[in-house]
Amino acid sequence: MPILPEAADDIKRIENAARQAQISVRGAVSIQVYGLNRLALVQERTRLLRKLEFLGSLVLDLSAVADNLENMEVAEKDLPSRAYAVARIRATVSRALAEIRNLAKPDAPFSAMVRSWIEVFKADAGAPTTSPSAPLGWTAEPINEVIRT
Template sequence: MRQVERTGPVPKAMNGPESAAAKERAKAAKHVAKARAKVAAGEDRPKTYGFKIYKDEAVKLALTQLFHGKCAYCESDYAAQAPVDIEHYRPKGGVEDDPDHFGYWWLAADWENLLPSCIDCNRRRYQILPTPETASLAELDESAKPIWQTGKENAFPVFAGTRAYGTSADPFAESAAERPYLLDPCRDDPRAHLRFLVDAAEPLGLVVPKALDQAAPDALPLLPAGADIAPDQVPPHVSARGAVSIQVYGLNRLGLVQARTRILRHLALLEQMILEADALSARLGQSPDPGTREAAALLDAFADRLIGVIRTMAEPEQPYSEMVCQWIDHWLREMNS
């Protein structure tokens, strides 16, 4: 997950008090008020209002451009594999484990509540989750068992006592006062809560909740497989928001870990090539022979091109770019130590 600034104009369908979104919101408010009255009278809960504006093609295009065709949560390139899900950060029609909640209906067509998501991060599905002890890809497969359902669906855990129900005259103020556990890449800095295991000695593409103190250990193992969303199970020395986000979005499902591990190994290869080219260039550069010194200059240029490749891999439009940025930071610290 990479921090993204929500720039650019708000899509027309969602912009202003006369927009299609505003009109839909007014209808949804009446629908929810009637639904609450029916439930209070002992009747069955009506179906969720049929929200449509968030599916507007201009909204999809704007989100695709904002996130470069990547999932807002896992940074996978969804454009190449499946249609994008327009994900509601705060769920529109109900909240998991809270039967009294009628959803964040006032945010169903709110531009700042929408994110592009891959199917696996957004929908509740059984996923293969590895729990390896080494950086072996073989052990990733051997330690993986398809026993854990992940995916956000209607999950939206918040800190106790901060839940917004949209029952006041200003539901937007209610939701603004909430303290959610789940990370939003447009509101939060994921790097403050998530850390990738990028050690070149054991390149394993797991993401872990970041320690609140640099001297504290990582939170491994993570929450137990099959566990409910349980912030109180998170070790106190790490980010609870990071841990819950990893669990709910399924950021350590097998396919993701394998893809990230392959990139880490590619980075390790590039690093080794750069170091070897630099070492050979340094030796050749001492030669009195002009041709040999010219070869040294060519090696320097080759190393620079490899560094350029690494920089490109860290660009916002590249998959798993936040992990690459953290790898670069780790590499620079090692080089300067």
């Protein structure tokens, strides 16, 4: 069981640093007391965030590709091929979203962090973009509907 630091000055220093950084004092003290900044934990959280960023970009990019492909003019004979390609892309997006949802389950490691990431992702995905790589008319409302925690 973790032991609180003996010197009150240490807690006060942590409290002051947290206030200056405008973060939760309780959280900062908990991180220090429970040793949540141990290298292995930091590396695991970083690995998980990288995985979430990869899955998130995969969802957005593949959704945009499917949307563009669906709106593309093709010859009548190519309609079944286009429909198949769009369905496969959307299935891959669904698998990526399912993986994100699994990472947010209460029994998953760092699930609170994942749920926070999802909220930011949903907000960002629904926001208008000025990026030249975003297709014209692209919207991400379906992403907000699909990710539910």
